[in-house]
Amino acid sequence: MALLPDLPFPERSDAGCHGSDLAAFFREAETAGLLASTAAVRLEECRRDLAAGRPAALSEAELAFGARVAWRNQARCIGRLHWRSLQVSDRRDCTDLPDVVAALCEHVACSTADGAVRPFMTVFAPAEPGRRGITMRNRQLAGYAGYLRNGSVLGDPLNVELTAEAIALGWTPPGSLTAFDLLPWILVGEDGRPVLVPLPPGLIREIPLSHPAWPAFADLGLRWYAVPVVTDLAFRVAGTVFPFAPFSGWYMGTEIACRNLGDENRYNVLPAVARVMGLDTVSKSVLWKDRALIELNTAVLHSFGAAGCRIVDHHTASAEFMRFCGAEKKAGRPVSARWDWIVPPLSGSVTPVFHLPMTDLGLRPEFFRPE
Ligand code: ARG
Numbered sequence: 001m002a003l004l005p006d007l008p009f010p011e012r013s014d015a016g017c018h019g020s021d022l023a024a025f026f027r028e029a030e031t032a033g034l035l036a037s038t039a040a041v042r043l044e045e046c047r048r049d050l051a052a053g054r055p056a057a058l059s060e061a062e063l064a065f066g067a068r069v070a071w072r073n074q075a076r077c078i079g080r081l082h083w084r085s086l087q088v089s090d091r092r093d094c095t096d097l098p099d100v101v102a103a104l105c106e107h108v109a110c111s112t113a114d115g116a117v118r119p120f121m122t123v124f125a126p127a128e129p130g131r132r133g134i135t136m137r138n139r140q141l142a143g144y145a146g147y148l149r150n151g152s153v154l155g156d157p158l159n160v161e162l163t164a165e166a167i168a169l170g171w172t173p174p175g176s177l178t179a180f181d182l183l184p185w186i187l188v189g190e191d192g193r194p195v196l197v198p199l200p201p202g203l204i205r206e207i208p209l210s211h212p213a214w215p216a217f218a219d220l221g222l223r224w225y226a227v228p229v230v231t232d233l234a235f236r237v238a239g240t241v242f243p244f245a246p247f248s249g250w251y252m253g254t255e256i257a258c259r260n261l262g263d264e265n266r267y268n269v270l271p272a273v274a275r276v277m278g279l280d281t282v283s284k285s286v287l288w289k290d291r292a293l294i295e296l297n298t299a300v301l302h303s304f305g306a307a308g309c310r311i312v313d314h315h316t317a318s319a320e321f322m323r324f325c326g327a328e329k330k331a332g333r334p335v336s337a338r339w340d341w342i343v344p345p346l347s348g349s350v351t352p353v354f355h356l357p358m359t360d361l362g363l364r365p366e367f368f369r370p371e
Helices: 021-030 041-053 060-075 080-085 097-115 156-170 213-220 253-261 270-274 286-305 314-330
Strands: 087-090 122-124 146-149 154-155 185-188 192-199 206-208 223-225 234-237 240-241 367-368
Touching: 021 060, 041 146, 041 206, 060 080, 060 087, 060 122, 060 234, 060 367, 080 314, 087 097, 097 122, 097 185, 146 156, 146 206, 146 223, 154 156, 156 185, 206 286, 223 253, 253 286
Parallel strands: 087 122
Antiparallel strands: 146 154, 185 192, 206 223, 234 240, 234 367
16 A cells, blocks of 8 residues: 655744635645645646546645645544644545455554554545545444344444444344444445445454453443544545545544443443442432543543553643644644534543633635535
């Protein structure tokens, strides 16, 4: 696989370069030394492509830079200090389903990196008039089935529909169902037809959860996958839409503990954790949910750490986000951010981001949810 090389970035760039329009994007790329010709020439060429209804003919370096800036612009992401380290695999050439599957497997392997999780993005072909391109029904490359059984759900309620669709397409769930059965992939081909792709065994790394102080916690049988690879957002750069451009970073512990496992409409495990801890769950005011939530978060960070898999706690991530804001200010760029996404769902007010005013500026290049 041809990985795009690390690109040099100036500490300061001076071109009013928040990338929200084409000219600013090429000016910043020029300042970063990424263009074969001048920004003015590239702008003109790109405008010609777009006016003719073609995707912009971006070089690999421009594509990778666009991907990194799209991450930098992502108002919902707290992890953006690391935007320059995004590795980009240019698979615009890859149109056959088997090639796409191979590229997805490579994405999982390269981003998981045996626990040394690396921010990674694979860019497939751009949309063109009359060509929808290959996409995917799954929200992420890893996800757990949710089985509806007389009114309650075994597994992840988020994936009930996807699970039913996979079964309708011929997927056979494991003989004895569990709450953590990895789903197969459902790719949608150029013709719009869904195609079931069995998950290569052993591809997805998972971490069983245990707690450093409560041995009985492990008996809950909780686990989560190591790397979230988001597959349901499109990527837009230089007026060109890439409908399928999976990207991934490492987890922040709260995503798994507070939301995926803790949310009442997800795995809803707080009552079970409280039982392990012997907490009285009758009165809300004894804060049993808060205590269970802290220990669930502790278990996630502890288990990933013990497995040698990169993860970040919400205090460190918040401090890094503050550094990101400082660096962006120094570079003369505004930071686009959404308070409701950036502030961690645990102990919000003791993280510095709680006290930061934020505005979503809708900057481009961007990731966005396709219609
Ligand atoms: N919140 C999503 C999940 O829990 C993952 C979104 C991307 N997160 C990340 N750390 N890159 O699966």
